[in-house]
């Protein structure tokens with residue numbers, strides 16, 4: 001049917017609409033779930049939808065497992081629900097439910113004798129530096145996600161906004177002890193980030209690397225270990241510098257290193273480095289702050305100097321689970337930043353004067369993606 005004044009896009013939407021209406025029809029669903037050529041798709045879709053529906057229960061089961069230290073207890077060997085229940089101060093039948101849930105999630109293995117052992121994925125969690133601490137701090141994120149519509153509407157304060165005070169320029173009021181705790185959480189999770197950045201970005205041609213927002217220096221330490229001739233500089237808020245000094249001194253890097261306390265909002269960036277890195281920095285900030293920071297980075301680099309940006313990124317034209325679900329809502333709850341796609345970061349870098357933009361394929365987008373670009377010579 002053609003309707004006078006009908007817009008082509010409206011016609012296209014209606015054409016697409018019949019497929020949607022068919023799939024949303026319970027009678028079609030019943031038929032498709034039995035018909036040999038469609039039942040595989042229907043069942044798979046059903047299971048995947050259910051996984052989304054119960055996602056929050058899965059992560060809360062994981063949270064209980066971490067809170068009760070079950071991964072560590074089972075790392076010593078298989079254990080019976082009775083023993084673990086007594087340890088956790090709960091009824092045996094409740095502990096059995098938790099263990100069974102952990103086994104269903106592939107974290108534990110249920111043995112014939114009724115005891116539970118750690119499965120491969122449960123053991124792997126123990127080996128990921130900082131992952132348990134990250135899971136523990138999710139109590140704040142979980143509280144913010146309790147009313148997702150209120151979060152989307154920007155109503156009310158969020159727990160995560162209080163969790164990372166440095167982002168809000170509250171560093172001046174931050175106790176050194178508190179600053180150390182945040183830096184530790186970031187530093188622990190830096191292990192995997194550094195591994196993946198080093199896989200994606202070669203530093204062979206760099207002579208001097210300045211890591212801006214470098215935290216307690218975990219990234220610099222990892223790069224330094226791989227590139228022994230590289231000079232190192234780190235720029236971060238004054239409260240964070242003592243942690244960097246401690247770590248990098250312990251790593252024996254003082255001879256190759258300069259530490260710069262300061263804020264990239266108000267202070268000039270140090271010059272002299274031919275490579276600057278921004279690791280998990282941009283996604284904490286809004287576009288205006290990022291634009292100003294990239295302009296400062298551009299000014300601080302010599303012609304031909306290189307910028308490396310690494311952080312979890314959104315998928316842009318191809319939506320991506322870690323970037324567009326977890327990190328998009330995480331940064332929304334923090335209130336100041338956003339997860340950006342590599343294409344958007346590239347656009348901001350181009351606007352700051354950078355060229356030769358490269359976006360390597362990330363092996364683990366949930367850990368980090370990366371982008372490099374060059375100041376025109």
Ligand SMILES: CC(C)=CCC/C(C)=C/CC/C(C)=C/C=C/C(C)=C/C=C/C=C(C)/C=C/C=C(C)/C=C/C=C(C)/C=C/CC(C)(C)O
Nearest residue numbers: 120124125128131134164189280283284330331334366367
């Ligand atoms: C030996 C035999 C018999 C068989 C061997 C079989 C075999 C090859 C097994 C391999 C097992 C193995 C080694 C597995 C390894 C698994 C790994 C490395 C898993 C890693 C998982 C990492 C995860 C889940 C990382 C999660 C990271 C998160 C949640 C990060 C969150 C970061 C946040 C919130 C940052 C916030 C910063 C802010 C505030 C936005 O700036």
Ligand SMILES: C[S@@+](CC[C@H](N)C(=O)[O-])C[C@H]1O[C@@H](n2cnc3c(N)ncnc32)[C@H](O)[C@@H]1O
Nearest residue numbers: 166186190213214215236237263264265279280
């Ligand atoms: C998410 S952490 C990332 C730390 C480290 N690059 C990493 O990946 O582990 C962000 C870092 O940016 C620093 N930062 C935030 N605002 C800053 C500012 N205005 N000037 C300098 N550093 C800042 C924080 O202190 C923190 O160390």
